[in-house]
Amino acid sequence: MSKLTRRDFLKGSAAAGAALTGNALPGAARLLAQDNPTVDYWHGFIAEFVHAGFEVVLENFHQANPDITINPLTVPNSEFMTKFTTSVVGNAAPDTTMAAPQRIPDMVAIGGLQDISGRVGESDLMDKIPADRWDGATIDGAIYGVPSFMFVDWMYYRADWFEEAGLDPPTTWEAFTEAAIAMTDADNGRYGFGMRGGNGGQGFVVKVIESFGSPIIDDMGQPAMDFDKAVEALRWYTDLHTVHGAVPPSVANDSFRQLMEAFQTGQTAMLWHHTGSLAEMRTVLGDEGAFSTAVRPHGPERQIASATPSYNGISMPGDGEEDASWEWISYWADINTQVDFLELTGYFPSSALVAEDERVQSNPLYAAAVATVDEVGPPTRFPGGPGWERNVVLPNFQRVLLGEITAEDAIELMMEGLEEAVSG
Amino acid sequence: MAVAPADRRSGLSLLRSHWPAWLDLFGWVGRISETRYWAWLMLLPGFLLISVVIFYPVISGIWLSLHEYNLLRPARGQPFVGLQQFIDLLDDEKFWLSLRNTAYFGVFNVVNPFLLGLVIALALKRAVRGAGLVRTLILMPWFMPSVVAGHMWALLLDSRLGVINDILVKLGLLESYWPWFARTETAMPAILLVGLWRGFPFFALLLLAGLQSISQEMYEAAAVDGANALSRFRHITVPLLLPVIVVAITLRTIAVVNSPDLMIILTGGGPGLATHVLSFYAFQTAYATFDFGYAAALSVVMLGILIFFTLIYLRVAGVDRD
Numbered sequence: 127m128s129k130l131t132r133r134d135f136l137k138g139s140a141a142a143g144a145a146l147t148g149n150a151l152p153g154a155a156r157l158l159a160q161d162n163p164t165v166d167y168w169h170g171f172i173a174e175f176v177h178a179g180f181e182v183v184l185e186n187f188h189q190a191n192p193d194i195t196i197n198p199l200t201v202p203n204s205e206f207m208t209k210f211t212t213s214v215v216g217n218a219a220p221d222t223t224m225a226a227p228q229r230i231p232d233m234v235a236i237g238g239l240q241d242i243s244g245r246v247g248e249s250d251l252m253d254k255i256p257a258d259r260w261d262g263a264t265i266d267g268a269i270y271g272v273p274s275f276m277f278v279d280w281m282y283y284r285a286d287w288f289e290e291a292g293l294d295p296p297t298t299w300e301a302f303t304e305a306a307i308a309m310t311d312a313d314n315g316r317y318g319f320g321m322r323g324g325n326g327g328q329g330f331v332v333k334v335i336e337s338f339g340s341p342i343i344d345d346m347g348q349p350a351m352d353f354d355k356a357v358e359a360l361r362w363y364t365d366l367h368t369v370h371g372a373v374p375p376s377v378a379n380d381s382f383r384q385l386m387e388a389f390q391t392g393q394t395a396m397l398w399h400h401t402g403s404l405a406e407m408r409t410v411l412g413d414e415g416a417f418s419t420a421v422r423p424h425g426p427e428r429q430i431a432s433a434t435p436s437y438n439g440i441s442m443p444g445d446g447e448e449d450a451s452w453e454w455i456s457y458w459a460d461i462n463t464q465v466d467f468l469e470l471t472g473y474f475p476s477s478a479l480v481a482e483d484e485r486v487q488s489n490p491l492y493a494a495a496v497a498t499v500d501e502v503g504p505p506t507r508f509p510g511g512p513g514w515e516r517n518v519v520l521p522n523f524q525r526v527l528l529g530e531i532t533a534e535d536a537i538e539l540m541m542e543g544l545e546e547a548v549s550g
Numbered sequence: 551m552a553v554a555p556a557d558r559r560s561g562l563s564l565l566r567s568h569w570p571a572w573l574d575l576f577g578w579v580g581r582i583s584e585t586r587y588w589a590w591l592m593l594l595p596g597f598l599l600i601s602v603v604i605f606y607p608v609i610s611g612i613w614l615s616l617h618e619y620n621l622l623r624p625a626r627g628q629p630f631v632g633l634q635q636f637i638d639l640l641d642d643e644k645f646w647l648s649l650r651n652t653a654y655f656g657v658f659n660v661v662n663p664f665l666l667g668l669v670i671a672l673a674l675k676r677a678v679r680g681a682g683l684v685r686t687l688i689l690m691p692w693f694m695p696s697v698v699a700g701h702m703w704a705l706l707l708d709s710r711l712g713v714i715n716d717i718l719v720k721l722g723l724l725e726s727y728w729p730w731f732a733r734t735e736t737a738m739p740a741i742l743l744v745g746l747w748r749g750f751p752f753f754a755l756l757l758l759a760g761l762q763s764i765s766q767e768m769y770e771a772a773a774v775d776g777a778n779a780l781s782r783f784r785h786i787t788v789p790l791l792l793p794v795i796v797v798a799i800t801l802r803t804i805a806v807v808n809s810p811d812l813m814i815i816l817t818g819g820g821p822g823l824a825t826h827v828l829s830f831y832a833f834q835t836a837y838a839t840f841d842f843g844y845a846a847a848l849s850v851v852m853l854g855i856l857i858f859f860t861l862i863y864l865r866v867a868g869v870d871r872d
Contacts, residue, residue: 376729513839
């Protein structure tokens with residue numbers, strides 16, 4: 127056996143060091159990642175009660191999957207696409223992310239979501255979740271997200287005010303106008319309807335237009351707005367403010383927070399939102415009958431509503447983290463997970479099995495959601511859609527509210543903008 | 551034991567013959583340090599840093615503005631389109647409206663804080679009791695992140711719960727609460743009010759530093775010669791403060807024109823397009839429609855406007871004469 131010289135020892139040490147730092151370490155890291163993967167997850171659970179529900183889901187997941195660590199990051203909804211786009215362009219997107227259906231076409235187009243059709247097909251998720259609830263995350267037959275919970279559109283109304291006036295919650299657009307006018311007492315700062323004219327109001331305008339029989343795009347993804355029907359829709363909607371004065375004068379800047387405050391402080395009688403705000407409403411107004419929920423009114427052609435599943439998708443998982451990422455996003459479709467989340471947050475389940483649960487069926491506040499969820503589908507979505515709605519629909523809607531342009535002018539501008547958004 | 555010089559030399563030669571070749575670099579550095587290239591070598595790290603931090607983004611932005619680049623249409627790639635996107639800007643009504651709003655916003659969001667900052671700096675220059683504390687307190691709006699300040703002012707001016715509306719109604723100046731951010735005629739002035747609150751400490755701080763560098767003896771000599779307060783301000787304070795004023799206004803203008811944060815928080819560019827400024831338009835074009843090429847063209851136009859403004863301003867202020 128040859129003797130180990132000092133030089134040999136130093137050479138060996140150097141080689142070992144180089145191997146560890148240069149070559150062996152990534153391999154070791156990969157091995158470590160496979161054994162104890164960490165999955166980044168971007169979500170928008172900001173409200174305290176929603177975050178509490180999320181913590182429970184995290185804890186339950188960790189107990190079921192002790193080897194997988196979830197690294198959550200809260201991204202406010204308003205900033206989501208800015209941050210997500212930047213992360214995708216910079217090749218630093220999270221492993222997994224929450225994804226709204228309206229954004230999924232854009233997220234897919236920029237290369238930020240993976241096709242998970244194969245994994246979905248191999249799982250039993252299709253048995254748990256109705257086929258139409260995958261539509262919002264399906265593009266050209268490929269699935270990009272697992273439905274976790276749903277935002278089902280409905281209407282809050284002041285039950286005590288309606289009872290006092292001897293009115294039932296309106297079910298049609300004409301009855302809605304009458305109720306909004308009847309509930310308005312501007313001299314005392316009370317208005318019939320809390321209309322969203324600030325950021326986020328664009329989605330309501332699109333749904334109103336569709337409820338009057340004008341599609342936005344056709345099956346081929348081409349612009350298909352019907353000018354006359356769209357004008358009629360926009361005129362009806364904006365007349366609630368410009369003609370009837372049944373909407374607070376701050377309408378053009380009223381967004382979610384302002385509208386919730388107005389309703390909760392007794393300044394508006396009706397408010398359109400979705401199941402996601404139920405827990406907050408109950409916290410502030412209690413369950414004593416001050417408010418209730420109702421199905422949103424129907425326009426001439428269809429209900430002014432959609433049922434919007436929230437999805438979880440796989441974005442850019444690191445080496446060895448693909449399986450863990452799938453475990454995490456598919457866990458959200460688990461029945462127990464959805465029940466836990468529903469009870470803590472009021473977020474409506476996407477699973478058909480949970481929707482038939484006694485706790486959902488027996489709660490009268492959920493009746494409007496149960497009645498709506500099978501009637502309506504996800505909101506209209508197409509690549510460039512959110513940008514068109516935000517940059518074209520919203521400002522022109524506001525200009526009509528302010529009396530700067532007519533409904534005809536606004537629809538013309540919206541149709542021009544739509545052509546541009548679709549054709550690029 | 552002492553080592554003889556001859557032994558030291560031989561020791562060094564022995565060491566040289568064994569050290570690795572890369573250590574000769576130090577010898578090269580030693581040689582160049584005695585030449586005129588040494589200064590350039592010393593500038594190299596700074597130049598590299600500036601290249602990475604400033605030149606690369608600017609050149610990259612200009613390059614992008616000459617290419618079509620829409621993230622939603624990756625199949626198109628990034629074809630070179632020359633000046634087409636700048637030509638498109640000429641027919642873009644929203645661009646011209648944003649440009650007009652930017653001029654309005656830029657001028658008043660610089661002039662108003664400047665005037666208030668000047669008044670406060672002049673007041674703070676007097677050595678009164680508690681001036682140090684006041685100076686610190688006055689800086690607080692500047693320390694506050696614009697996001698926090700924006701949300702705070704959104705609440706103060708809220709049309710339902712806003713304290714300012716409440717005060718104005720109680721004073722009889724308003725009949726009822728006014729939706730400041732929801733009306734075309736008051737949305738921009740309301741944002742300018744927030745900008746005034748945020749911006750005046752910056753001017754007060756810089757101008758106060760400038761004022762304190764002016765010798766008191768000059769004022770005393772002018773007073774002896776019969777100059778009144780206005781004359782002293784006009785003929786001593788303003789000329790000697792001018793370099794500080796120029797720097798402060800230039801920096802503030804650049805910051806104001808480039809920052810859409812108040813619009814994003816308070817109005818979202820609305821109502822309608824009432825507060826739609828160029829920086830907001832570029833931001834929305836990039837992150838709502840993903841048209842990074844067109845957004846880059848908008849940004850390059852902003853860059854050009856700011857360079858033009860700065861040059862004109864420096865010339866008018868007479869800084870280049872010195």
